[in-house]
Amino acid sequence: MKSERRGDGRARFRGVFANKYIDGIPHLVELVDVSASGLQVRRILEPETRSMTYPLELSVGGVTLWAWTRQVWRRGSREALSMVSTDTVECARLRKFLRAAMAA
Numbered sequence: 001m002k003s004e005r006r007g008d009g010r011a012r013f014r015g016v017f018a019n020k021y022i023d024g025i026p027h028l029v030e031l032v033d034v035s036a037s038g039l040q041v042r043r044i045l046e047p048e049t050r051s052m053t054y055p056l057e058l059s060v061g062g063v064t065l066w067a068w069t070r071q072v073w074r075r076g077s078r079e080a081l082s083m084v085s086t087d088t089v090e091c092a093r094l095r096k097f098l099r100a101a102m103a104a
Helices: 088-103
Strands: 017-022 025-034 038-043 053-060 063-075 078-086
Touching: 017 038, 025 088, 038 063, 053 078, 053 088, 063 088, 078 088
Parallel strands: none
Antiparallel strands: 017 025, 017 053, 025 038, 038 078, 053 063, 063 078
8 A cells, every 4th residue: 555645634524525527527426534735535426437637526614615636546436636726715715624624
């Protein structure tokens, strides 16, 4: 198993979902853990694709955040995604949400 490369603190989740868009169609994923630079998700039902980049829609604390992500690895239903492009304001909102989630 690869060593952990994310230096940011991570918040772990259960029962929190996001939409990963494949060819413009949303597919539900469950968040496993999230940091400011990436996340690990559990894929639920999605088609096989050769694409390695995906828009991700995440609703946290009543706010919808968008990020462009890139697949880092996939093992079974688990997948690691790196955030490669996020709006500055949304990135700040995500960091604030993560600080609160890790403090709880």
